Amino acid sequence: MTEVLVLVDSLGGTVKKSTLELLTAARSLGEPAAVVLGGDAAALNATLAEYGAVKVYAVDGAELDGYVVAPKAEALAAVVAQATPAAVLLSSSAENKEIAARLAFKIGGGVLTDAVGVSADGVATQSIFGGAVSVQAKAVKGVPVITVRPNSVAPEAAPAAAEQVTVAFTVSEAAKAAKVIDNVVEAKGSRPQLSDASVVVSGGRGIGKAENFSIIENLADALGAAVGASRAVVDAGWVEHTMQVGQTGVTVSPQLYVAVGISGAIQHRAGMQTAKTIVAINKDAEAPIFELADFGVVGDLFTVAPQLTEEITKRKG
Amino acid sequence: MNIVVLVKQVPDTEGDRKLNPADNTLDREAVDPVINYIDEFAIEEGLRLKEAHGGEVTILTVGPERATESIRKALSMGADKAVHVTDAALHGSDAIQTATIIAKALGTIEWDVAVAGSEATDSRMSVVPALVAEALGAPQLSQARKVTVDGSKVTIERVTDTGYAVVEGQTPAVISVVEKINDPRYPSFKGIMAAKSKPIQTLSLADLGVDAGECGLANAWTQVESFENAPPRAAGQVVKDDGDGGTKIVEYLASKKLV
Numbered sequence: 001m002t003e004v005l006v007l008v009d010s011l012g013g014t015v016k017k018s019t020l021e022l023l024t025a026a027r028s029l030g031e032p033a034a035v036v037l038g039g040d041a042a043a044l045n046a047t048l049a050e051y052g053a054v055k056v057y058a059v060d061g062a063e064l065d066g067y068v069v070a071p072k073a074e075a076l077a078a079v080v081a082q083a084t085p086a087a088v089l090l091s092s093s094a095e096n097k098e099i100a101a102r103l104a105f106k107i108g109g110g111v112l113t114d115a116v117g118v119s120a121d122g123v124a125t126q127s128i129f130g131g132a133v134s135v136q137a138k139a140v141k142g143v144p145v146i147t148v149r150p151n152s153v154a155p156e157a158a159p160a161a162a163e164q165v166t167v168a169f170t171v172s173e174a175a176k177a178a179k180v181i182d183n184v185v186e187a188k189g190s191r192p193q194l195s196d197a198s199v200v201v202s203g204g205r206g207i208g209k210a211e212n213f214s215i216i217e218n219l220a221d222a223l224g225a226a227v228g229a230s231r232a233v234v235d236a237g238w239v240e241h242t243m244q245v246g247q248t249g250v251t252v253s254p255q256l257y258v259a260v261g262i263s264g265a266i267q268h269r270a271g272m273q274t275a276k277t278i279v280a281i282n283k284d285a286e287a288p289i290f291e292l293a294d295f296g297v298v299g300d301l302f303t304v305a306p307q308l309t310e311e312i313t314k315r316k317g
Numbered sequence: 318m319n320i321v322v323l324v325k326q327v328p329d330t331e332g333d334r335k336l337n338p339a340d341n342t343l344d345r346e347a348v349d350p351v352i353n354y355i356d357e358f359a360i361e362e363g364l365r366l367k368e369a370h371g372g373e374v375t376i377l378t379v380g381p382e383r384a385t386e387s388i389r390k391a392l393s394m395g396a397d398k399a400v401h402v403t404d405a406a407l408h409g410s411d412a413i414q415t416a417t418i419i420a421k422a423l424g425t426i427e428w429d430v431a432v433a434g435s436e437a438t439d440s441r442m443s444v445v446p447a448l449v450a451e452a453l454g455a456p457q458l459s460q461a462r463k464v465t466v467d468g469s470k471v472t473i474e475r476v477t478d479t480g481y482a483v484v485e486g487q488t489p490a491v492i493s494v495v496e497k498i499n500d501p502r503y504p505s506f507k508g509i510m511a512a513k514s515k516p517i518q519t520l521s522l523a524d525l526g527v528d529a530g531e532c533g534l535a536n537a538w539t540q541v542e543s544f545e546n547a548p549p550r551a552a553g554q555v556v557k558d559d560g561d562g563g564t565k566i567v568e569y570l571a572s573k574k575l576v
Binding site: 129255 | 330331333334335336354355411412413416436438439440441442443444447448450451452454455456457458459460472475476477478479480481482483484485486487490495496497537538539540541542543544545546547553554555556557558560561562563564565566567569570571573575576
């Protein structure tokens with residue numbers, strides 16, 4: 001059976017949930033084979049084995065993070081040459097999409113981004129135009145390279161051998177054109193990262209002023225969620241630009257998205273329309289967000305949201 | 318400094334965008350076209366680089382004939398001239414093909430930096446700048462929220478999940494910008510009038526020495542097999558708050574095992 005390569009994303013020595021989802025999805029396409037670029041492959045091995053990796057390709061990474069994207073694309077191309085896989089799967093993040101595209105170019109394969117599902121014959125389902133249209137697309141040339149949105153697939157354990165394979169690789173000079181001089185961490189606090197969080201609570205113009213944003217933060221903390229905001233809130237200067245969910249901000253694809261005081265203009269919807277479950281609170285019954293919501297409450301967010309926070313906190317005991 | 322700004326014309330996001338069932342490509346007639354939103358920020362950044370370092374700003378667009386409307390708008394913001402690659406054979410090209418064409422077109426222009434928007438609102442792939450860098454072997458300085466040029470060295474602040482990275486490369490370099498980078502200027506009346514006579518050079522595939530067999534729908538590396546208008550998400554429940562709105566939400570979440 002042919003292998004399907006899965007690029008491993010990890011944080012702090014732990015395999016990310018999105019990778020476990022990809023390993024699960026890979027099973028219907030072939031034999032899942034994880035690829036660890038840099039980092040400590042041995043430390044990740046047990047988890048990768050548990051979620052079905054038949055092999056784990058480890059590429060030594062001294063220079064992989066020192067230059068933007070190109071070295072990782074090159075390293076993946078080297079693994080592709082060795083493994084001759086049926087497909088390559090990556091989680092959809094800004095950087096991974098760039099890696100995927102450059103890899104596809106190198107290996108002469110079609111690239112498909114932001115899939116919300118991949119069928120056994122490699123057909124990717126994509127949601128476009130703010131959710132208005134659903135597309136079935138396929139790579140028709142070479143080895144397909146597909147990026148998959150987080151939370152598209154439920155991860156399922158399926159223990160496998162996770163045979164460790166070291167791949168010899170040196171970054172070419174050509175791949176060192178964009179050098180990373182420094183990495184600055186700005187995000188503070190212990191909340192989950194917005195881009196791949198399972199639960200996101202976002203606040204919109206309805207919250208009225210910066211001081212009221214704590215209503216959103218309290219609800220997020222009760223749910224263990226990441227905090228997002230609409231464009232209006234960011235433009236008003238109530239929160240950092242990094243929290244903006246929408247077409248020109250962060251695109252999220254969580255299990256649960258709670259929109260508080262957000263009207264749901266298409267510009268915002270484009271950034272969250274593939275969320276599995278959407279809950280909305282807005283005082284305007286005509287707000288477009290209600291067309292998208294699985295459950296909506298027409299009411300005053302200043303009473304509904306705190307009540308929701310309290311009820312959730314009570315449930316957690 | 319020779320600055321090229323990559324501009325794409327796309328259907329207005331606010332419109333009812335559609336795919337054409339005849340060949341599953343973008344239906345460009347369904348909605349009025351506009352300059353891709355983030356490209357306005359790329360144009361602005363190009364103009365600022367010119368103001369700081371001298372030189373010229375050339376707009377480069379790959380697109381159908383009607384894309385000239387967007388090119389004129391870019392020129393009215395202050396760009397000096399434009400190159401428009403247009404050819405019927407380009408219809409239905411995918412991202413990799415498009416990036417290859419852009420790279421070829423850049424080969425006909427003197428350039429130190431090529432500035433693009435990070436993402437187009439229609440396709441939302443955000444891969445073309447990276448692909449152009451790959452095709453040219455140029456530094457990929459993408460997702461920039463700040464750009465600084467010092468001689469032949471270009472430094473950006475690249476947005477990351479946790480903050481930003483400081484990245485450096487030598488010209489000629491490919492840059493893509495995010496919305497946070499600047500505030501685009503509005504074209505002045507004088508700028509709009511001046512744009513009418515600024516030169517737009519039109520290039521066909523033959524002019525670029527590109528074989529029609531390398532582009533277009535039939536030769537694309539990916540194909541849309543089918544599409545459908547997404548059904549409205551399975552009818553959602555909307556309730557009015559009667560002093561119990563929050564409680565009702567928790568009950569719903571519990572029923573879905575989300576709390």
